[in-house]
Amino acid sequence: MTATTRKRNNLGRPAGKDSERVRADLLDAAREHFLSREFKAVSIRRIAETAGVNGAMVNYYFGGKQGLYMAMVEDLFQRLEASLGELDRDSELTVADFSRSYCKLLAENPWWPNFFVREVLFSEGETREAIIDKFRSVFAPRLLQSIQAEISAGHFRQDLNPGLTLLSLMAMTIFPFLAKPMVEQILQLSLDETTVGVLAAHNTKLFLHGVEVAAGAGAQS
Amino acid sequence: MTATTRKRNNLGRPAGKDSERVRADLLDAAREHFLSREFKAVSIRRIAETAGVNGAMVNYYFGGKQGLYMAMVEDLFQRLEASLGELDRDSELTVADFSRSYCKLLAENPWWPNFFVREVLFSEGETREAIIDKFRSVFAPRLLQSIQAEISAGHFRQDLNPGLTLLSLMAMTIFPFLAKPMVEQILQLSLDETTVGVLAAHNTKLFLHGVEVAAGAGAQS
DNA sequence: TTATTAATTAAACATTTAATTAATTAATTG
DNA sequence: CAATTAATTAATTAAATGTTTAATTAATAA
Numbered sequence: 001m002t003a004t005t006r007k008r009n010n011l012g013r014p015a016g017k018d019s020e021r022v023r024a025d026l027l028d029a030a031r032e033h034f035l036s037r038e039f040k041a042v043s044i045r046r047i048a049e050t051a052g053v054n055g056a057m058v059n060y061y062f063g064g065k066q067g068l069y070m071a072m073v074e075d076l077f078q079r080l081e082a083s084l085g086e087l088d089r090d091s092e093l094t095v096a097d098f099s100r101s102y103c104k105l106l107a108e109n110p111w112w113p114n115f116f117v118r119e120v121l122f123s124e125g126e127t128r129e130a131i132i133d134k135f136r137s138v139f140a141p142r143l144l145q146s147i148q149a150e151i152s153a154g155h156f157r158q159d160l161n162p163g164l165t166l167l168s169l170m171a172m173t174i175f176p177f178l179a180k181p182m183v184e185q186i187l188q189l190s191l192d193e194t195t196v197g198v199l200a201a202h203n204t205k206l207f208l209h210g211v212e213v214a215a216g217a218g219a220q221s
Numbered sequence: 222m223t224a225t226t227r228k229r230n231n232l233g234r235p236a237g238k239d240s241e242r243v244r245a246d247l248l249d250a251a252r253e254h255f256l257s258r259e260f261k262a263v264s265i266r267r268i269a270e271t272a273g274v275n276g277a278m279v280n281y282y283f284g285g286k287q288g289l290y291m292a293m294v295e296d297l298f299q300r301l302e303a304s305l306g307e308l309d310r311d312s313e314l315t316v317a318d319f320s321r322s323y324c325k326l327l328a329e330n331p332w333w334p335n336f337f338v339r340e341v342l343f344s345e346g347e348t349r350e351a352i353i354d355k356f357r358s359v360f361a362p363r364l365l366q367s368i369q370a371e372i373s374a375g376h377f378r379q380d381l382n383p384g385l386t387l388l389s390l391m392a393m394t395i396f397p398f399l400a401k402p403m404v405e406q407i408l409q410l411s412l413d414e415t416t417v418g419v420l421a422a423h424n425t426k427l428f429l430h431g432v433e434v435a436a437g438a439g440a441q442s
Numbered sequence: 443t444t445a446t447t448a449a450t451t452a453a454a455c456a457t458t459t460a461a462t463t464a465a466t467t468a469a470t471t472g
Numbered sequence: 473c474a475a476t477t478a479a480t481t482a483a484t485t486a487a488a489t490g491t492t493t494a495a496t497t498a499a500t501a502a
Contacts, residue, residue, distance in 0.1 A: 012497025013449040022449085038343060040261035043489065054451050059491060117338055120403050122259060128402065136407050157430075163408040164423045168393050170400070175392030178399070181349065182341050186357050187384040202385045209378075210431030233467025234479040243479085264459065275481050280461065 023061050025051040030072045035111050038122075039069065073127060076115060077134060083108045093142045095169065096204050102173050103200045107193055113177040140166070147211075156211045165211060172203045244282050246272040251293045256332050259343075260290065294348060297336060298355055304329050314363045316390065317425050323394050324421045328414055334398035361387070368432075377432045386432060393424045 029050035033042045044065050048055040062068040083105045106112060119131045147165050150156040156165075176183055176191060176199060183189055191199070250271035254263045265286050269276040283289040304326045327333060340352040368386050371377040377386075397404055397412065397420060404410055412420070 011451050011495070013499070015498060017449085017498095019449065038259040038261060040259060040489095044491090045489080055490085056451070056492085057449085060449075065490065114342060117342065117399060120400055121335060121338065132403050132406055135403065140407050161419075161423060163410050164420060165427070167397055167404060167408060167410070168424065168427055171392040171396030172389050175396045175399075176388055178338060178396075179341055179391070182353050182356065183388060185353055186361050187388060189384050189388070198382075199385060202382060203389065206386070206389055206431035207427075208431075209433075210427035210429075212430075232465070232481050234469070236468060238468095238479085240479070261459095265461090266459080276460085277462085277481070278479085281479075286460065 022051070022053055022057060025053065026058060026061060026068065027072055027075055030068050031076070031111070034069060034072060035115060044068075070127070073119075073130070076109075076111070079109060080105070080112065080134075093146050095143075095146070095207060098143060098169070099173060099200045099204045099207075103196050106177060106196060110177075113174050116174070117178055143169070150211075154213065157213055160211060168210075169203075169207055172207060173200075243272070243274055243278060246274065247279060247282060247289065248293055248296055251289050252297070252332070255290060255293060256336060265289070291348070294340075294351070297330075297332070298351075300330060301326070301333065301355075314367050316364075316367070316428060319364060319390070320394060320421045320425045320428075324417050327398060327417060331398075334395050334401075337395070338399055364390070371432075375434065378434055381432060389431075390424075390428055393428060394421075 026047065029047045032050060033047055044055045044058050047068070048058060051057075058065065058068050062071050084101065116131070119127055123131075143166050144162055147156065147160075147162045151158065151160055151162065180191055183191060189195065247268065250268045253271060254268055265279045266276045268289070269279060272278075279286065279289050283292050305322070337352070340348055344352075364387050365383055368377065368381075368383045372379065372381055372383065401412055404412060410416065
């Protein structure tokens, strides 16, 4: 205790610690808390405790609680885009393609539907605009275009409203994971990795049957 | 000011005021705030201000903030059941019936999808159980039974999983109102009273085309 | 080596919140 | 009428929160 060179507590700059690691740990802890509880119900102190650092670090690295949340959102978007990376290459995007890659996305990012609905429904201002804009630039235009092409080609019913049709497709793919707790309790369906494939197949078939022209040439996938 | 019989402020029991009215006003204010913002972001002071009473009334009548929230949930359930009242009578419930009465329910209770998803996704413990239980007792069993009957009768495809099929139907009817802000911005569809009917028709037709046997006798509603 | 900068903690600060209490007034009851 | 009960408000309390600050230590530059 009398040694003058000895650290008194845990104060001061720690020896040989990567400062990027603290940032990453805080983002991890923020994701863990913010995705399962509402913004105001999550305290900086709790996040910092999970990350194993002092609460003041949130202000030091992110400028405050809101800044940390924004950084987390940005990080989630990056993960999302990484998951959808190869989807950007090919310009043709069929409904089956969409259904399949959406399932893959879900397997890699199970937090996505929950996050999506929270932001679209309950966030205010810029955050909501940001996520809507992401969606608008990633999925919507190419799917709309694809649906419209199928209608023009005579594969889909002529009386379909493309917007409503896309909405139905999105609903069938996103909603089950939104209502997951209810689905598992009421319908006795567990939405794990294996059943996700079954769900995707069911959705695709039902959707295609629903939109294709009622002529004899049905869709046998 | 010297008059001894004069009320000093607004203190004390007010003259000729209906105490049921205070309760109702607080419930109205709670609904207004809780349905548009998260629980922790709503203060009882603000609710009381909206209701035009003192904040202590929340504790007096409902035993606290949580109690007020629970009372509001119970009140919402009652409104929901009132809206679905006549649906309980007839035992046969077709898909078209469901779609139509769900649209009517939405017109009378526009808060419903928002509330539904908030509770199923973000609430904890008893509240979630309560709403899941309500749903289980109102919609699910009769619709499942109806779908199963159609499959047995040979009207719907034999390879359909009834649970997944009900899930698709629910998704198409509930999701558009969940993602309302996104729908209106991206798909340029306004979900007002008139378009709700169009959506219901679209959903019913797409769903029925999707589930019915692919034979020549399609569903012309 | 010395001075400066970067990173970290503990403590203090200012604000906000739900809940409680005491005072006050009207209604009700005996 | 008197005493009690019900309903309401203002003031207070205790806890929690986001942010700031000062102290402290390691890394880095001069």
